[in-house]
Amino acid sequence: MKPIEAINDFVVKFANVNGSGSASANELFARSILRMGVPVSPRNIFPSNIQGLPTWYEVRVNERGYQGRRGGVDLMVAMNPQTWDKDVKEIEAGGYLFYDNSKALPKSKFRDDVNLIGMPLTEICNATYNDPRQRQLFKNIIYVGALSALLDIDAGEIERLFSEQYKGKEALLQSNIKALRLGREYATEHFSCPIGIRVQRANAVGNRIFVDGNSAAGLGALYGGATVCAWYPITPSSSLAEAFSRHCQKYRVDPATGKQRYAIIQAEDELASIGMAIGAGWNGARAFTATSGPGISLMQEFIGLAYFAEIPVVLIDVQRGGPSTGMPTRTQQSDLLSCAYASHGDTKHVMLFPEDPTECFELTAQALDLADRLQTPVFVMTDLDIGMNTRLCDPFQWDDTRAYDRGKVMSYDELEAGKEFGRYLDVDGDGIPYRTLPGTHPERGAYFTRGTSKDRYARYSETGPDYIDNMQRLARKFETAKSLVPKPLLTPAAKPARFGAIYYGSTSPAMQEALDVLSERGIHVNALRVRGFPFPDEIADFVATHPWVFVIEQNRDAQLKTLLVNEARVNPARLIPILHYDGTPITARFIVDQISQHAGARTVVPIRKAVS
Amino acid sequence: MTYLAKPKLHHPTLAKNQIGYTRRDYEGAISTLCAGCGHDSISAAIVQACWELDIEPHRVAKLSGIGCSSKTPTYFLGNSHGFNSVHGRMPSVVTGANLANRELIYLGVSGDGDSASIGIGQFAHCMRRGVNMLYIVENNGVYGLTKGQFSATADKGSKSKRGVTNTDEPVDMIGLALMLGATFVARSFSGDKKQLVPLIRAAIEHRGAAFIDVISPCVAFNNHPGSTKSYEFVRQHNEAVNRLDFIEGRSEITADYAPGEIVEVTQHDGSVLRLRKLAPDYDPTNRVKVMNYLQERAAEGEVVTGLLYIKPDSADLHQYLNTVDTPLNQLAERDLCPGSVMLERINAALR
Numbered sequence: 001m002k003p004i005e006a007i008n009d010f011v012v013k014f015a016n017v018n019g020s021g022s023a024s025a026n027e028l029f030a031r032s033i034l035r036m037g038v039p040v041s042p043r044n045i046f047p048s049n050i051q052g053l054p055t056w057y058e059v060r061v062n063e064r065g066y067q068g069r070r071g072g073v074d075l076m077v078a079m080n081p082q083t084w085d086k087d088v089k090e091i092e093a094g095g096y097l098f099y100d101n102s103k104a105l106p107k108s109k110f111r112d113d114v115n116l117i118g119m120p121l122t123e124i125c126n127a128t129y130n131d132p133r134q135r136q137l138f139k140n141i142i143y144v145g146a147l148s149a150l151l152d153i154d155a156g157e158i159e160r161l162f163s164e165q166y167k168g169k170e171a172l173l174q175s176n177i178k179a180l181r182l183g184r185e186y187a188t189e190h191f192s193c194p195i196g197i198r199v200q201r202a203n204a205v206g207n208r209i210f211v212d213g214n215s216a217a218g219l220g221a222l223y224g225g226a227t228v229c230a231w232y233p234i235t236p237s238s239s240l241a242e243a244f245s246r247h248c249q250k251y252r253v254d255p256a257t258g259k260q261r262y263a264i265i266q267a268e269d270e271l272a273s274i275g276m277a278i279g280a281g282w283n284g285a286r287a288f289t290a291t292s293g294p295g296i297s298l299m300q301e302f303i304g305l306a307y308f309a310e311i312p313v314v315l316i317d318v319q320r321g322g323p324s325t326g327m328p329t330r331t332q333q334s335d336l337l338s339c340a341y342a343s344h345g346d347t348k349h350v351m352l353f354p355e356d357p358t359e360c361f362e363l364t365a366q367a368l369d370l371a372d373r374l375q376t377p378v379f380v381m382t383d384l385d386i387g388m389n390t391r392l393c394d395p396f397q398w399d400d401t402r403a404y405d406r407g408k409v410m411s412y413d414e415l416e417a418g419k420e421f422g423r424y425l426d427v428d429g430d431g432i433p434y435r436t437l438p439g440t441h442p443e444r445g446a447y448f449t450r451g452t453s454k455d456r457y458a459r460y461s462e463t464g465p466d467y468i469d470n471m472q473r474l475a476r477k478f479e480t481a482k483s484l485v486p487k488p489l490l491t492p493a494a495k496p497a498r499f500g501a502i503y504y505g506s507t508s509p510a511m512q513e514a515l516d517v518l519s520e521r522g523i524h525v526n527a528l529r530v531r532g533f534p535f536p537d538e539i540a541d542f543v544a545t546h547p548w549v550f551v552i553e554q555n556r557d558a559q560l561k562t563l564l565v566n567e568a569r570v571n572p573a574r575l576i577p578i579l580h581y582d583g584t585p586i587t588a589r590f591i592v593d594q595i596s597q598h599a600g601a602r603t604v605v606p607i608r609k610a611v612s
Numbered sequence: 613m614t615y616l617a618k619p620k621l622h623h624p625t626l627a628k629n630q631i632g633y634t635r636r637d638y639e640g641a642i643s644t645l646c647a648g649c650g651h652d653s654i655s656a657a658i659v660q661a662c663w664e665l666d667i668e669p670h671r672v673a674k675l676s677g678i679g680c681s682s683k684t685p686t687y688f689l690g691n692s693h694g695f696n697s698v699h700g701r702m703p704s705v706v707t708g709a710n711l712a713n714r715e716l717i718y719l720g721v722s723g724d725g726d727s728a729s730i731g732i733g734q735f736a737h738c739m740r741r742g743v744n745m746l747y748i749v750e751n752n753g754v755y756g757l758t759k760g761q762f763s764a765t766a767d768k769g770s771k772s773k774r775g776v777t778n779t780d781e782p783v784d785m786i787g788l789a790l791m792l793g794a795t796f797v798a799r800s801f802s803g804d805k806k807q808l809v810p811l812i813r814a815a816i817e818h819r820g821a822a823f824i825d826v827i828s829p830c831v832a833f834n835n836h837p838g839s840t841k842s843y844e845f846v847r848q849h850n851e852a853v854n855r856l857d858f859i860e861g862r863s864e865i866t867a868d869y870a871p872g873e874i875v876e877v878t879q880h881d882g883s884v885l886r887l888r889k890l891a892p893d894y895d896p897t898n899r900v901k902v903m904n905y906l907q908e909r910a911a912e913g914e915v916v917t918g919l920l921y922i923k924p925d926s927a928d929l930h931q932y933l934n935t936v937d938t939p940l941n942q943l944a945e946r947d948l949c950p951g952s953v954m955l956e957r958i959n960a961a962l963r
Contacts, residue, residue, distance in 0.1 A: 209962035219958070225948040227940040228711045230704075251950040259936040261947055263711040268737040272704040275697070275734070279708025282695060283673070283716075284941035287708060305698050395959040398952045404945060437941065438673045438693035438709070439716050446670060448686060450696040460686075 001113045004094040005196040008038050008063035008204075010074040012147075015087045017080050019051030025140030026057040027390070028161055029147060033061055034210055034392065035157040037202040041067035041509070043389050043585065048235065048328040054083045063204050067392060068510030071587040074197050075151075077143060084109065096195060098147070117191060119146055124182065138179040145183025152194035154201070155184055209357075209395050213386035214290075216357035217316055218243030219396065220364030221288055222251060225404045226314070228287035230265045230276035232295065235328045236384040237318035240290040241266075270295035274302040274315070281306070281313040282449060284409070284437040286368045288314035293322045293335045296342065303377050304343025305451045307474075310424070310433070312371035312378075312407070315339075316364060319383040321583045330583025331384035333505055334555035339379045340533060340563055346471065348567075350481050351379040351533040355508035356386060358393040363486070363531075372407035374481055375435060383554075385506040385585040408434045415444040423447045423458035424470060431477030478534055485532025488539055491515060493524035499599060500546035502539070504530040504560060506585060507552050513588035514595070521592075523599045525550070530560065535568040543570040548602055550595055552578040554586050630666040638662045638669055640690040644683070650802030650828030651681055651750050655688040657805055658719070658748075661812035662689065672717045673709055677702040677731060680757050681723030681750035681828075689719075700731025703738030703747070707929070710743050713939040714930050717816055718745035725755050728764035728783040735785075739792040739821045744928035746815040747794075747823045749785055750802070752830035753841035760833035766841070773833055784910070786920060789823040790903050795926035796822035797902075799917045802829070811919060820926035827915065896922050 004010070012029075016022035023044070030042045038061060045056040060070050075096040078087045091097060093113040101118030110116060121142060125135040148155050159177055166173035187193055214237070221229065221244050231241035245264050252261040263280075267273040273289040280287035291299070296317055306313050321327025322334045342349055350370060352363040364380050371378040408428075410421055415436070421444065424433050433456075436445035447458040455466040491512070503511045508529060515527055528542045543549050543564070551561040558577035565572045578594045580586040626634040638659040643652050662672065669691040676682035678699035685694045697705045706720045720738075727735045727749050738747065753770075755761040760773050764783040771777050789797045796818040800808040808826065815822035827841060834841050895901060902921045909916045936943075 205963075207959075207963070209959050211962045223949050223955070225943075225945065227943060227948065228708060230708060251954065252948070254936050257936065258934070260934050261936050261940070261943055263930075263933050263935055263940060265707065265711070265741075267704065268733055271701060272707075272734055272737060275701045275704025276708035276711070278697075279675075279695075279705035279710075280712040280940075281708070282705070283709040283712035285708075285712030287712070301698050302701065395962075396955050398949070398955045400952050402945075436693070437713075439671055439713065442668055442670045443691055446691045446693050448694040448696065451698060452696070 002094050003096070003115050003196040004074050004092060006074065007198055007200050008061060008202060010061050010197040011070050011072060012059045012061070012075045012077065012151075013073040013087070013090070014057040014059075014077040015080045015083050016055050016057065017082070018046060018049060018053055018055040020079075020140070021137045022055070022079065022140050023057065025144050026059070028141075028158060029144050029153075030059050030390070031161055031210070032148065032153050032157045033059075033199050034205055035161065036154055036199055037205050038063055038199055039065045039067065039204055039208075039392050041069075041389075041391060043069060043385070045584070046329050054080050061199065063202050065204060065392075066509065066513040066588065068513050069585040069587045071589045077147070079143070088114070094196075096197070098143070098150070115195070117150065117195070119143070119186060119190070124186065128182065138175070141176055141179035142183035142186075145180040145185075146187035147183075148180070149184045149187035149193045150191060150195050152198040152200070155180065205392065207395055208392050210390055210392050211357045212239070212388060212390045213354070213357045213360040213382050214240035214318065214388060215243040216396070217290070217354075217360040217364045217380065217382060217387070218245075219247055220361040221314075221316075221368070222247040223361070223398055224286065224365030224368035226286045226288050226368055227262050228264075228277065228280035228285045229262070229289070230267050230273040230280075230287070231290050232267050232270045232273045234270075234292050234295050236320055236331075236388045237290040237292045237295070237316065239388065240316060240318060244290075270298040271302065274299040274306075274313070277313045277315075278302055278306050278311050281311045281371070282309075282438075286312075286314075286372070286404075288316060288364075288368070290316040290318065292318050292320050293338070294325065296335055296338055300343045303349070304345060304347055306377045307343065307347045307349065308345075308451055309449050310375040310435070311449070312375050314364070314367045314371050314378050314380065316367075316380040316382065318387040319381065321581075327583045329384070331506065331585055332554050332581060332583065333381070333383055333507075334557075334559065334581070336381065336555070336559035336563060337557075339381065342377075348478050348534070349377050349379055350374060350478075350485060351381050352485065353381050353504040353531050353533075354386065355505060355529065355531075356393045357391050358396065359531075360386060361396050366486070369405040370481070370484055373405050373484060374432060374477060375407060376477070376481075381505060383506050408432055410434045410436050410440075410445060412441050415441040421445050422456045424454060424473070425456040426473050426476070429476075430480040431473045431475070432480060433473075482534045482536055485534065485536065487536050488531055488542070489529045490538075490542070491527040491529070493526050494519055495524045497524035497526045498547055499523070499525045499595070500542055500549035501525045501527040501552060501595070502530060502542070502549055502560070502564070503527065503552040505554075507554060507591075510586045510588045510591055511552060514591035517588060517592045518595055518599075521596065523596060525595065533563065533567070535564065539564070540568045540570050543568070543574055547574065548576055548598070549574050550576050550578050550598065552580075552586070552591060554580050556581045629663050631668060633663065633669070635659055635663045637691070638689055640685070640687045643687040645680060645687075646832050648831045649680070650752065650826075650830070651684050652687070653802040653805065654748065654750055654808070654826055654828060655684050657802075657808040657812055658688045660805070660809045661816065664809070665813055665816060667717060667816070671715075672719055674719045674721065675702050675706050675709065676721045677723075677726035679723040679726045679755070680830075681721055682726055684750070685719075685721055700726050700729070701734055702726070703731065703734035703743070706745055707738060707741065707743050710745060710929065711933075711935070712941045714744070714935065714937075715939050718743070719816075720745055720747045722747065722749050724749060724751045724753060724763040724765040724783075724785070728785055732764070732783065732788075736788065736792050739789050739794040739823065742793065742795065742820045742926070742928045742932065744819055744930065745821060746812065746818075747821065748812075749823070749825050750828040751785065751825050751841065752828050752834050753782075754830050754834035756830050756833055766834075785823075785825045786906060787903065789821075789825075790899060790906075790921055793821070794823045794921075795820040795923035796919075797921040798823070798919045799825045799827070799915070801827045801917055804917070807917065814919065814922075818922070818926065820923070820928045827917075894918075896920060897924060899923075
């Protein structure tokens with residue numbers, strides 16, 4: 001058995017028990033590699049639980065910058081006896097198993113084709129610390145120290161991270177450094193360091209930032225001018241509202257008075273959350289809610305009201321595994337249809353699909369503009385994989401000349417000057433009417449907002465022509481949205497390609513890697529990343545120019561494909577769904593396998609070439 | 613229907629308030645409720661209270677849920693923005709609206725179906741949070757718009773017009789509001805304008821969550837014996853009004869009584885409203901005593917009306933959140949966006 005040899009291209013997985021303090025130690029490990037200029041993409045794989053259940057932290061180290069989940073494990077840091085068998089099984093042949101050998105394990109518990117690195121972590125901790133909590137917490141730091149020696153990570157980088165984290169807390173800083181060195185010295189003394197997989201200083205990180213999508217979306221809401229946030233705790237979206245709250249406390253407090261330029265309400269449920277956001281949007285504040293699939297289900301009635309009464313509101317859906325309670329801590333892209341057509345009656349909603357934290361920031365800010373411009377709910381469709389994992393991505397950017405697009409709001413002066421106001425009157429032919437905010441003018445511009453049908457002047461009406469007039473205008477408005485949502489982005493193949501691929505959201509990093517691998521294998525695919533719904537015309541054009549188009553998604557029912565057929569009116573015969581929906585993030589390996597199979601079946605090899 | 617315009621002609625002798633408006637300027641479209649409906653009297657009381665308070669009509673935002681009561685915002689304050697939201701969810705919409713602009717007056721109108729059944733959760737949390745608003749429940753113990761089903765405030769043992777006995781305990785909205793921290797709690801009767809108008813005025817001027825439970829007889833579906841909303845259990849007779857799907861034109865109900873009395877108000881159709889005026893030594897600022905008193909009187913079958921509880925040093929949600937004085941909907945980029953230099957610092961901290 002040949003041990004795996006790899007520099008700056010491997011996967012380390014930590015198997016831990018949740019609540020044991022491992023999360024911060026593992027993140028420290030990932031950050032130290034990043035500080036050496038080597039890209040990492042960590043992923044939390046965690047249960048819907050607070051303490052005592054298995055949790056994993058998987059770190060892909062890849063100098064080329066591939067950040068999708070790779071699949072397979074080169075080094076397993078097995079700290080959880082509960083999952084030992086499964087964890088050991090997952091290691092690639094020739095891989096490494098780092099474990100606590102304080103207690104001897106029978107030979108049957110190991111594999112012949114895996115390299116063993118046993119370290120008496122518990123023994124060392126018990127000998128060094130008296131306090132049980134310290135024994136537990138520093139065990140994590142000790143293994144990070146040992147790994148730094150085994151993988152040739154610069155310990156100086158870790159110590160620098162400590163000093164940034166524990167600025168002004170000298171005692172904590174010293175005790176962490178002590179634990180780190182304890183582990184490192186033990187490893188240097190007892191193992192042949194480094195092992196076959198190792199980190200080498202590189203310059204592949206650049207000016208990129210390391211952040212999770214929920215924090216980024218919260219920051220996007222801050223920059224985008226959201227002043228009202230109403231939310232209800234639900235995994236995996238809770239950290240988004242909490243991030244917004246944190247950002248606001250830092251950047252939105254009036255320095256003179258100490259008062260807040262924002263209002264955040266943790267509501268009693270998702271119904272109240274969306275109700276508050278709609279109330280605020282109606283009254284002219286930029287408002288949003290953050291939730292996940294079950295919350296979207298609860299909000300349906302209100303979403304229909306906001307659609308029909310034409311009230312700006314932003315919903316950030318951090319998608320998780322459905323249906324029902326589903327897989328609360330696993331990722332999926334399975335809310336597309338329930339968001340696109342949310343609520344009863346004929347409804348259609350605008351959706352944006354960020355691929356990473358950078359786009360969570362950008363598209364959340366843009367969603368607030370779009371909601372005001374279009375006077376309708378706008379969904380930001382992120383997911384657990386983007387939202388709750390720290391990702392290396394482009395730095396956030398903001399143009400200081402950018403003004404918020406507050407849409408068509410009629411002012412006091414316009415009303416006073418006698419400008420005609422019909423709340424649902426299509427003045428400009430784009431389906432978007434003017435609105436007034438409550439309290440604008442003593443005699444003009446007041447109207448009654450309702451979920452019932454009405455005429456152009458907001459007067460209650462159940463007559464057919466009024467109803468149809470209004471519904472057709474709403475359809476026209478949706479057509480306008482097409483030109484306002486972000487355009488799809490094309491990654492052309494290096495050579496002329498007969499295959500196309502459409503993907504979106506968190507599939508992006510795995511897709512970029514898959515395209516490279518496929519190209520190396522001679523399978524050329526033009527790839528289009530969808531970023532907004534309603535679909536801009538480019539998408540239908542793209543499908544029309546390819547005999548076969550793969551639609552890669554993380555759900556069972558090919559929801560984007562359904563929308564493409566329904567809304568972009570593309571020929572369904574051309575679309576080949578590639579579906580990954582076990583709750584783990586999609587991998588390049590999976591995409592490559594699937595596309596290779598389909599491509600093989602659809603590639604006609606000329607006879608001459610076949611016989612030669 | 614709202615398309616029925618009222619004549620705009622005002623009688624030249626109509627009294628004007630301090631800011632030059634007549635009562636007509638606070639009216640809305642013609643009511644489409646049944647003639648004699650208690651709700652119309654409440655609308656009139658709102659008009660009167662706003663006129664008396666010299667409120668500019670457009671500075672009020674009127675919001676409601678779904679049901680007969682929730683239709684009424686169309687019938688008053690025609691120059692105010694209105695929002696007829698979804699069933700039982702007016703409280704959350706008001707909460708959001710109020711957060712967006714703290715300078716307007718928020719008037720939430722709801723019914724016993726809207727607030728005691730489907731919306732009881734939102735009602736509760738709105739009171740808890742101390743949203744600065746007047747929350748009126750037009751309480752008739754029955755679902756009018758769907759033709760006579762029991763509401764959650766109907767009394768146990770009371771009979772519907774169809775003869776079905778209600779076996780559920782009634783929801784006590786007043787008791788709930790008190791328990792949940794409303795800082796202004798009142799009960800009134802739609803026919804007693806003299807009592808109701810001052811209560812509405814006081815509630816509008818109150819800072820925090822003000823709740824008024826207004827007993828508002830449903831002339832169409834709940835005017836039969838056994839219900840505190842019809843009071844025929846007091847008179848123990850009058851079957852005549854329990855006619856299905858037949859609504860007679862009736863004049864509005866009015867009542868007039870002195871403090872400290874239990875008054876039986878005979879309605880135009882013969883049903884009786886038994887009201888207890890508050891005793892002169894009643895202390896509406898002692899929440900525990902108020903709650904005890906109300907329970908005792910309720911056990912005696914009496915309906916206590918008036919200003920039941922008020923917290924003089926009340927606060928509201930904006931104070932709790934410590935929001936800026938400028939309405940949030942008037943803040944601009946410079947107030948809200950930290951800009952690119954700060955963003956670069958944020959980026960640097962994420963490397």
